[in-house]
Amino acid sequence: MAIGRVQALAAAVLIGALTTPVLGQEIAAPEGRSFVVEGSDFAVQGRYLAAAGNCISCHTAVDGEPFAGNVPFQTPFGTIYSSNITPDPDTGIGRWTKEQFVRAMREGIRGDGAHLYPAFPYPAFTILSDEDLDALWAFVRGLPAVQRTVRANELRFPFNQRSLMAVWNLLFFTPARLQFDPKKSQEWNRGAYLVRGLGHCGACHTPRNSFGAEKAELALAGGLYKDWVRPGEMRLWSTPNLTGAKDGLASWQTSDLERYLKSGHSPRAGIFGPMNEVVGNSTRHLGEADIHAMAVYLKDLAPAVEIATSPSATQASAGQLVYTLRCATCHLPDGSGSITTGPPLAGSPVVQTRDPAALINIILYGARPAPSQQPSWKSMDGFASELDDTEIANLSNYLRGSWGNVGSPVTPADVARQR
Template sequence: MKLAFDRGRRTRAATWVSLGLTFAVALVVELTFADSSKADSPLDSKGDQGNSQVERGRYLARAGNCVSCHTSPGGPAFAGGLALNTPFGKLYSTNITPDPETGIGKWTEEQFARAVREGVRPDGAHLYPAFPYTAYTKLSDEDVSALFAYMKVVKPVSFTPPENEMGFPANQRWALGMWKMLFFDEGRFLADSSQSEEWNRGAYLVEGLGHCSACHSPRNFMGAEQASMAMTGGEYTDKVPSGEIRTWSAPNLTDVPNGLGSWPMEEVAAYLRTGRNGFTETHGPMNEVILNSTRHLSEGDVRAMAVYLKSLPGNVGNIGKAASAQVIEDGETLYNVNCGTCHQPTGLGALSEQAGAKLVGNPLVQASNPASLINVILYGPHLAKLPGPKRWKDMPEFGSKLSDDEVAAIASYVRSAWGNVGGAVTQEQVAKQR
């Protein structure tokens, strides 16, 4: 049945679709691939570095990875100006140093708490959910107070980020109020009495400060996280190693074969703590999460996060259709010629500088959207400079060597071989990532 809309209804529908898409892509910050972590802002000379509340706030700011989003490439920590690219223009992160004119120096703790947990500025305007108040709403009063204490004594920076470059209707902040009515549940984290203290700590960090679901959950057409598909993988835009902005995909974090099913809890913790484990090494957009946030957390907190993640109910998510037998056959041949020497014909790789990482059970390889896998094949992985010895041989880029259909065939093969359950990759998907 064909539905007829009057002009007003069509306009409202188009407005909501545009806003929804804008919010969806604006929920994830464009991260610059740094070879080293961004430094915390030094404490102002008047700040008390021995103050336990300030130090707690510093720790919490690291847990929330605040510096990555509120620092522009090469700019002062927390001074803002990082660009968030969306199909409707750009948003820029704000200055959250205590500068009284361009930062939050005149804010009260109550105003700070409302911004963090409700997404409302002191002037009453709604904040775009690029700032993850949808997760930070779970923070306790004590943690918000400690964060405020820390942000008030970091070095103030007089800097006004560029104005947002958003077209209509995305530039209408009033519409965010209606979006919140539909999709935002304001409220603190409530511990589950049936779970352990460690599990609850992990849930608080993953669902609150860590805001992991912002990247690792798919969203509806209005840009809200789909609760029924939580942590099954999401999409965002970011730079590839050559500098262009492309789609990336965050993998499934639930306990299934295409998620964290094959990773023991200790391996999950090792990855968060060091950026490496027996399966993979951090690269691309995850670099700054490891370098600026999780590697600074206590062993207890990292373990708690791993315990919670491993408890997530399994959900394979949207796998997609399987590739044809002919594509798999072609992909296997191309894989053995171009990839098999390092990753092994078995896909198991090896812990050797002359070998590649493990592809069997790899969450990124099997992500619902193959964008990240395609990016790695085309451009090579952008590895972080982690402490400790290298575990695997550096992977070159294959974009200049392989055609779109060849990359699609290899990707389709590794997503379905050795018990992997990823769907087919098309030539068009590869062309988009180029």
């Protein structure tokens, strides 16, 4: 549905505030005009947008050059490797036109006309504005060209048939543009654009159906995907519920979210695991107004349906001794945490994820912030060699069944899956 002139003008101002000539230094476009500022460097504005989209994390391999691709994404259908998006003419996108780039971003069609897999989040990027895509195009065109051939995807038949994506798109994808909601504030709309579009938070934080499509009715209610637990080893990760549910962000304040996204830690939580890259490569580079807008939008999300059942009192009590001996010093006996030793576990979205994978990963492998971050808490060492599967399951049940937390019971088999 087309938006009216007033909404269109407001949307133009909104998008204008997202693109900046210097990281962290914001500019606002005059009312009724696009964000393009006379004399500004389009490529530098694109650099800011690329940071908001965390492009470098998904397109830079551990041993590779920036944006040259080859990052593996393990999916239920096989492994997909990210593309080389440098302007190398043979192995990158150097022969693409701007129109082909825009089509890839908005429709999931690459330069040769073949379909991209939704591991590339074009279902989120489809809402990006013309101006922002122009700036991103200028940014990628200005990258150093890297000649690096990307590995072939390792997908099972029939998922290795790209032509089937045409059917997938018909079923699960609708090209769209930003729809400015006149009933919401400008900062809310700005946050929606960042969270739903550039930031593509739903790619990790929304559960998917058996065909790999996000479940729209459970948007940002927590998902599952594979990522690193330590070098060379991938495991399943569960992502927290970002809605206002009890097992989500109900106990968080807007200021907690702002601090977490900007610095990697807040009174409610600290980053670890895959979020190290999100904060380190993306959100910490955003201006304060954009961080605030994201927090405003997230805190306004209606609670997702809470379907988890907590462990029984018997199941929970079995892990109390382990908690007292191993965890209470840093997280305190009542789970309230300390600003200097450990985040609160009472009300923690990570503790309460529907699938306990992330919680188990922390207990097994520890939680360490990225070197670029300086949290107030200590790093946590894992207990993989000190606790067996039953002890970790008991500890998990104690955490998920105490202090008002909710979360389905954890079994030793759940722990064994993560080893």
